[in-house]
Amino acid sequence: MNNFDERTENLKEYVKGLGARADGQELYLRHKEFIEKITPQEAFDVFKSILDEGAEPHDILIYLDKAINAFFKSLSDYKWKKPQNDNYIDDMLKENKALVEKTDEIKILLKEPDLKVKKEKILEKLLELESFNAHYIKKENILFPYMEKAAPRFEGLSVMWALHDEVREQLKTAIQTTKDESSNEQQINISIARLFFGILGVKKKEELILIPAACEVLSEKDWYEMHRQSLEYDFPFINKDKETFMESLSHDMSAAGVFRTETGEMNFEEILMVFNALPVDLTFVDEFNKVRYFSNSKDRIFPRSPAVIGRSVNNCHPPQSVHIVEEIIQSFREGKEDSAKFWINIKGRLILIQYFALRDAACKYRGVLEVSQDITDIKNIDGERRLLTWEK
Incomplete structure (x- = not known):
């Protein structure tokens, strides 16, 4: 077994031990030397390996945060470098920063003594959080595919997608609870606490693991293409001037081709117009x-x-x-x-x-x-x- 495999196996044993509810302190001490030097890439290797053994993404969510908390110091100290074209990353980080500002506003509103006023004000802010779904969709539709093509370990991104779905449900529950005229202060506080734990937890995992790992495997061309594609989506909570695109050279070249059948003929540009209409x-x-x-x-x-x-x-x-x-x-x-x-x-x-x-x-x-x-x-x-x- 080489050093890389040894590290992955030890880290996997630690994470699976958390899932089996083994003694946390004893488990940590046994694998301490590997935990304290874990890298973002190794984190993906660990969870990909667990998925390969038959675990489902939602199974891993049960003990994921315990593992990330143990890895926190090593991951937060890890040095990584942004690509030259950092527009996509910059947008992600700005959206995350704006998200924190939104959640901080809700934290202040939680202190409102009048329950009816508290519900009205918090509901307005929770409904604003629905637009943050665009942040997750851009990851699922753009960043995840590029990373999956870059290395097999990134099939583990299914775990983060499961986290997105969990946050979506937590937000829906918080909104329903706040809308409910019969809900009390404790129920509101609990639903929002669960939402904040989920939504801010995803932010932390993005910045500790996802973005650093992506920066190490994706090319400058990848980052350019990802940014270009992202401009077709919304940018929650931030002002974004969207660029106007020119059609790709490949499309211009294919427009001259002709597709012929016994029922007629169209060139490729016409086919594209029909499909899109x-x-x-x-x-x-x-x-x-x-x-x-x-x-x-x-x-x-x-x-x-x-x-x-x-x-x-x-x-x-x-x-x-x-x-x-x-x-x-x-x-x-x-x-x-x-x-x-x-x-x-x-x-x-x-x-x-x-x-x-x-x-x-x-x-x-x-x-x-x-x-x-x-x-x-x-x-x-x-x-x-x-x-x-x-x-x-």
């Missing part, structure tokens, strides 16, 4: 479970970034729903099924999500087409409309 989100996943294409309509329901191209479809979904995706693909691959559909409510809109098996002329499985559509207005259609009426 459809009132649905399209995502194509090939037979190797890699994302190959997605449409980019202006009202896309589920955010996508070019970073997902080539990414395993398993890594494009929240950890708790990955098993459903795997079951669909396996059923399609084995020829047992040809389609699957779900419908969910998002912010008061009814979203239909359909999966279709793609097979070639020889009936060989070639991939999956995911189609998502907002059917709220369609579901409410009644009677007939025979005259032209422009929608406003």
Whole structure:
């Protein structure tokens, strides 16, 4: 066993011991020399190794913070260097700083003696925190894919995605508790304390582990592309002047090509216009479970970034729903099924999500087409409309 493997195994033994509720002090002393020198890369190696043994991301969350607290001094002392193009990182750090300012405002409001006034003021601030979801989506859709392509250890990012989902639920609970007329002061305080522990804990893990590790494996070109893609998203709590993009050279070159079939012909630019004009989100996943294409309509329901191209479809979904995706693909691959559909409510809109098996002329499985559509207005259609009426 080389030194690298020895360190990883010792650190893994320590983390798994925490999960098994072994004596914390004895455990720490046994692995002290490794704990006090852990690096951000090794932290990813440890959790990736535990996932490889069959643990689920949500299982790790139970003891994750205990481990990070033990690693804190070593990670906080770790020296890392920003890339020259640090715009993406700078935006992340500014958003985190603004987040702390928002949570500090809520901490002050917790001292308000009038419960009704306290609820009203805190609810307003909690609703503002909903916009911070854009910070997590930019990580999930841009940073995570680039890191996963850089090294296998970053499959462990599924643990951080699980943390995002946990924070989303904590925020939802805090809002519901504050809105509830029957909730008392203690219930409000507890829900907000859990939210702060989660949301500020993610911030700490970003700055101690995620960003330093990313800076060591991603290229200047990667950081440039990530920043460019991030400008299509919101920037919670900070003022951001979004740049105007030129279309890529590859798109300009492909526009001259012509696609011909017995039903007609279009050039690639026209095909792209048609796909993007459809009132649905399209995502194509090939037979190797890699994302190959997605449409980019202006009202896309589920955010996508070019970073997902080539990414395993398993890594494009929240950890708790990955098993459903795997079951669909396996059923399609084995020829047992040809389609699957779900419908969910998002912010008061009814979203239909359909999966279709793609097979070639020889009936060989070639991939999956995911189609998502907002059917709220369609579901409410009644009677007939025979005259032209422009929608406003």
